[in-house]
Structure formats: structure tokens, C-alpha cells
Amino acid sequence: MKDTRLLLILSGGCVLAGLAGLxxxxxxxxxxxxxxxxxxxxxxxxxxPRIALxxxxxxxxxxxxxxxxxxxxxxxxxxGVVGVSASAGMGAVAALYFGFSTLSAxxxxxxxxxxxASGGSALLFIAGRGATATSLILSGVAVGxxxxxMVALAMNFSPNPWALSEIAYWLMGSLRNTSWTEVQIALxxxxxxxxxxxxxxxDLDSLSxxxxxxxxxxxxxxxxxxxxxxxxxxxxGAAVAVAGAIGFVGLVxxxxxxxxxxxxxxxxxxxxxxxxxxxxxxxxxxxxxxSGDGVPLYLGVMTAILGVPxxxxxxxxxxxxxx
Amino acid sequence: xxxxxxxxxxxxxYGARTAFEMGKLxxxxxxxxxIAGPNGAGKSTLIKTLAGLVTPxxxxxxxxxxxxxxxxxxxxxxxxxxxxxxxxxxxxxxxxRVVELGRYPFLKPLHGFTxxxxxxxxxxVQRAGADGLTERRFDELSSGEKARxxxxxxxxxxxxxxxxxEPGAALDPRHQLAVMKVLKAEAGRGVCTVFAxxxxxxxxxxxxxxxxxxxxxxxxxxxxxxxxxxxxxxxxFGLDAPRxxxxxxxxxx
Numbered sequence: 001m002k003d004t005r006l007l008l009i010l011s012g013g014c015v016l017a018g019l020a021g022l023x024x025x026x027x028x029x030x031x032x033x034x035x036x037x038x039x040x041x042x043x044x045x046x047x048x049p050r051i052a053l054x055x056x057x058x059x060x061x062x063x064x065x066x067x068x069x070x071x072x073x074x075x076x077x078x079x080g081v082v083g084v085s086a087s088a089g090m091g092a093v094a095a096l097y098f099g100f101s102t103l104s105a106x107x108x109x110x111x112x113x114x115x116x117a118s119g120g121s122a123l124l125f126i127a128g129r130g131a132t133a134t135s136l137i138l139s140g141v142a143v144g145x146x147x148x149x150m151v152a153l154a155m156n157f158s159p160n161p162w163a164l165s166e167i168a169y170w171l172m173g174s175l176r177n178t179s180w181t182e183v184q185i186a187l188x189x190x191x192x193x194x195x196x197x198x199x200x201x202x203d204l205d206s207l208s209x210x211x212x213x214x215x216x217x218x219x220x221x222x223x224x225x226x227x228x229x230x231x232x233x234x235x236x237g238a239a240v241a242v243a244g245a246i247g248f249v250g251l252v253x254x255x256x257x258x259x260x261x262x263x264x265x266x267x268x269x270x271x272x273x274x275x276x277x278x279x280x281x282x283x284x285x286x287x288x289x290x291s292g293d294g295v296p297l298y299l300g301v302m303t304a305i306l307g308v309p310x311x312x313x314x315x316x317x318x319x320x321x322x323x
Numbered sequence: 324x325x326x327x328x329x330x331x332x333x334x335x336x337y338g339a340r341t342a343f344e345m346g347k348l349x350x351x352x353x354x355x356x357x358i359a360g361p362n363g364a365g366k367s368t369l370i371k372t373l374a375g376l377v378t379p380x381x382x383x384x385x386x387x388x389x390x391x392x393x394x395x396x397x398x399x400x401x402x403x404x405x406x407x408x409x410x411x412x413x414x415x416x417x418x419x420r421v422v423e424l425g426r427y428p429f430l431k432p433l434h435g436f437t438x439x440x441x442x443x444x445x446x447x448v449q450r451a452g453a454d455g456l457t458e459r460r461f462d463e464l465s466s467g468e469k470a471r472x473x474x475x476x477x478x479x480x481x482x483x484x485x486x487x488x489e490p491g492a493a494l495d496p497r498h499q500l501a502v503m504k505v506l507k508a509e510a511g512r513g514v515c516t517v518f519a520x521x522x523x524x525x526x527x528x529x530x531x532x533x534x535x536x537x538x539x540x541x542x543x544x545x546x547x548x549x550x551x552x553x554x555x556x557x558x559x560f561g562l563d564a565p566r567x568x569x570x571x572x573x574x575x576x
Binding site for chain 1: 371374375376396397398399400401403404405407409411412413414415416417420421424425427428430473476
């Protein structure tokens with residue numbers, strides 16, 4: 001395999017980021033080795049699920065970003081442009097707004113996933129048969145705008161400041177209060193989404209020569225769109241369901257890794273998943289390191305602050321490359 | 324001669340506008356067929372219809388006697404290599420990766436290229452005259468070099484049918500001539516080769532058969548000297564050429 005070295009390096013990065021997440025914010029390492037029960041519980045029940053979830057969410061975002069950029073043949077695409085993240089957010093906000101989320105810890109993620117699924121279906125329906133990449137992206141923007149409007153509506157009608165702040169904080173994205181339950185919810189869905197997205201690899205390569213060229217190479221574009229949207233809805237929907245709206249990972253990670261795989265869309269997929277996992281675990285460790293005891297810093301804020309400079313760089317770079 | 328394509332009362336549309344319509348047309352194996360005509364005559368649509376990328380509103384296109392729509396996408400892709408007019412590439416890939424795409428219709432899931440694939444890729448690169456370009460980045464190649472890489476991509480499929488939409492567009496005379504020689508050689512190997520082209524000199528020199536199209540109809544069909552008669556040249560192309568087209572006798576220096 002061609003990219004063994006890159007994948008090994010990225011896996012190493014994931015391990016380091018995981019260790020950082022484990023040790024940051026005053027982990028009682030000495031007590032753990034002394035056989036302290038509390039330290040053991042802290043490790044097993046708080047730190048490990050948080051690290052595992054950080055990896056899963058980052059991998060889902062990184063991989064779907066890479067697949068979408070390959071499909072749209074545009075380095076500015078990310079899970080946000082197809083409206084799936086916003087739709088998942090809408091489902092979660094509905095759960096918060098109507099108070100369903102207090103019934104069970106499962107309600108919010110399930111509604112977020114339902115939101116992502118309905119967003120993805122709406123997208124495929126609006127784009128219709130024979131949709132080009134352009135009509136799909138326009139439909140995605142429309143679906144996303146509607147979902148964001150619904151979120152704003154829920155905030156608008158919030159009965160009290162606490163309900164409003166609950167929604168606002170949730171939207172910032174966080175891995176706080178993560179338990180193995182969240183991992184159990186997210187893992188199968190993200191794994192299924194990842195598996196579906198990985199099947200698009202060769203079709204994405206074929207699309208390098210354009211839609212007609214790809215079709216002539218035997219790519220069924222409708223089938224590809226369905227796999228792409230379904231995979232993204234599963235992976236990103238589940239990620240948003242458990243961690244909130246986290247931006248820029250899906251945009252930045254594939255962009256950073258692309259030169260390392262000679263710009264090949266298929267080879268970009270796996271490294272982007274690992275890179276996304278490493279970046280999100282690092283960002284989470286950083287939020288904990290910086291926020292300390294006072295006001296918690298939210299993960300979505302952190303990834304955006306880290307991501308925006310890359311985004312500016314990307315825009316300037318693309319502007320220069322344009323013919 | 325065996326017919327590769329047979330068209331029966333085919334009618335293709337873009338929106339409400341008829342892109343082309345024709346009664347009967349058959350295209351033979353082992354011939355170099357050129358489609359000539361002014362811009363907007365329907366040349367590209369005819370090529371795409373033959374490639375199975377445009378589905379006719381009416382009528383039937385048959386490939387080796389079987390309706391084209393009945394082929395699975397991958398099976399069709401193994402039998403027909405299509406070179407789009409658009410020579411842009413979405414990503415700055417290494418050139419050999421582009422050539423390798425020609426073998427994708429044959430790849431088994433989770434399997435890489437076989438030895439046979441490797442041989443065919445190497446052969447295609449040679450036939451297209453793209454040796455020495457394969458390790459360079461596609462976006463750093465000149466238009467002529469890009470055309471050779473893309474042509475190698477189409478040849479790598481090793482299909483029985485080769486459809487090319489303006490393979491010589493944007494190329495200097497030398498590269499145009501080189502491309503035509505490759506196409507002629509393919510037809511000589513028994514490949515059904517059809518291309519849309521603007522260079523009437525090269526069409527008249529190399530094509531075995533010319534289909535002249537205008538406003539979605541075939542106006543003339545036959546050997547170059549017959550199809551590109553002074554009457555057709557003036558009526559379709561708006562050219563005053565009383566002695567017809569003289570094929571040039573340039574050769575690669």
C-alpha cells in the first residue's frame with residue numbers, strides 16, 4: 001500500500017493527541033499507578049470515552065469533508081455545504097426546544113440523526129435525478145439555510161433565557177459530559193457512514209476528468225450522490241448528534257493532507273479520517289487546557305478559531321491558482 | 324462491413340430544442356469516421372449519444388446489435404472509450420494517474436491494477452506518444468502534452484470503440500497531425516473510431532468517412548472528397564471553395 005507511512009504517522013498523531021487529552025487538565029497519573037479507585041474511574045468513565053468520541057467525530061468530519069471535496073471537485077466544500085450538519089442541528093435544537101431532551105439522554109442524538117436523515121433526503125429530492133454537482137450544492141445551501149432558519153426560530157421563541165442559552169451552548173459544540181453512551185450511539189452510525197463513504201473512492205478519482213468523463217468510465221452519478229449523501233448524513237449526523245456543530249474540521253483537514261497524497265481524491269479519504277480524529281482530539285485537549293475552571297471554552301469555537309486562518313489562506317491560494 | 328453502431332430514428336433534445344434527429348445511421352468497425360459541421364450543429368451531442376451519455380427522446384441506438392441502454396454502466400465503459408472536449412482536470416494529478424483512469428472500468432472492488440492493466444497502460448502511453456510525460460504534473464503540461472495524456476487515458480481502456488470530441492481543439496498543426504495519426508492507427512487495428520473535428524484539411528486527409536452535420540441533421544455522408552463537396556462547403560460552412568478541400572501533405576518533421 002502506497003500511503004502506509006502517511007497513515008502510520010497520522011495514527012501516531014492520533015495516539016499523541018489521545019494521550020494529550022488523557023493527561024491535560026490535571027489527571028492524577030501517580031494516583032492511578034498507585035491503584036487509586038477514583039483515578040481509575042476518572043480514566044475509564046470520563047477521559048477514555050471523551051477521547052474515543054473526539055476521534056470518532058473528527059474522523060467522521062474529516063472523511064466526509066474529503067469525500068465531498070472530491071465529489072464537488074472543489075477544496076472549499078465541507079459537510080456544511082450540503083446542509084447535513086445544519087439539519088442535524090435542527091433536530092437537536094427541536095429536542096431541546098420542546099423539552100424532549102429531558103426525557104432520556106437518547107432523545108437528543110436520535111432527533112439530531114433524524115434531522116440529518118431528513119435533510120439528506122430533502123437534498124436528494126430537491127436535486128432530483130440527473131442532478132449535477134452544481135445543482136446538488138445549491139440544494140444543499142437551500143436545505144442548510146432552511147435548517148438554520150428553524151434553529152433561529154426556536155431560539156426566537158425560547159420561553160426563557162435558560163432555554164435560549166442551552167440551545168446556544170449546544171450549538172457551539174462540545175465533548176463535555178461524554179460517557180460511553182454517546183460512544184455507543186455514535187460508533188455504529190459513524191462506522192456505517194465511513195464504510196459507505198469509502199466505497200466512493202474510485203468514483204471520486206474518475207470525476208477528476210469531469211462528470212461526462214466519469215460517466216463514460218462507468219460511474220453512475222445518481223448512485224454516487226446517494227452514497228455520498230447517505231454516508232455523510234450517517235457520519236456527520238451522528239457526529240453532530242453527540243458533539244454539536246463543529247465546523248472547519250471537514251474543510252481544513254482534507255486541504256492540509258491533499259498535497260501529501262499528490263491531490264488524488266481516493267487516496268485522500270483514509271488519511272483525512274485519521275487527520276480529522278487527531279485534529280479534533282488536539283482541539284479538545286486545547287479547549288480544556290485553556291478554559292480551566294472558569295467559563296468553559298467550547299470545541300466548535302476552538303476549531304473555528306484554529307480553522308479560520310487556514311480558510312483565509314485557502315481562499316487566497318485558490319484565487320491565485322484560478323485561471 | 325460489421326456495424327458497431329446502428330441508429331434508428333433517433334431524436335435528441337436539450338430542453339425544448341432539438342439537438343439532432345436522424346433517420347438511419349450505421350457506423351462500421353475499423354473505420355475512421357469524422358463528424359464535421361459548424362458550431363452548434365449537434366456534433367458533440369451525437370458523440371455523447373453514441374457514448375450512452377445522452378439518452379434519445381425517441382428512437383434507439385444499438386451497440387453491436389444490442390440497445391445501448393441495456394448495457395450496465397461498467398460494461399458500456401469497457402466497450403466504449405470516450406474523450407470529452409473538456410481537457411481540464413479538477414486536481415493537479417501526476418499524469419500517469421490520469422492514464423490509469425482508463426483501466427477503472429475493469430478494476431475489481433478492493434483489487435489494484437493487474438499485470439495486464441499495467442501492460443495496457445504502458446502500451447497506451449506509447450501509442451499516444453506520451454512517453455516522458457507520465458511522471459509530470461498534469462497542470463504543468465502544455466496543451467499538446469495534456470492532449471496526449473488524455474488520449475492515452477482513452478486508449479488505455481483498450482475498447483473496441485473510441486469516441487473523441489474535438490481531440491485536436493486548441494492544438495498546433497503538428498500536434499493535430501500527431502493525434503490524427505494515432506486515430507488512424509487505432510482504426511487500422513480494427514477499432515471503431517469516431518471523432519468530431521473542425522480541421523477540414525485533416526478530416527479530408529485522414530477520415531475514411533465524413534458525416535457533415537448542420538442544425539442537427541446529417542447533410543452529407545461519404546468519403547471526404549464526396550462529403551466535403553464545394554456545394555456542402557458553401558452551404559454548411561459558408562466557405563467559397565470551388566475546388567473543394569485539398570488534403571495537406573505535411574508530415575511530422
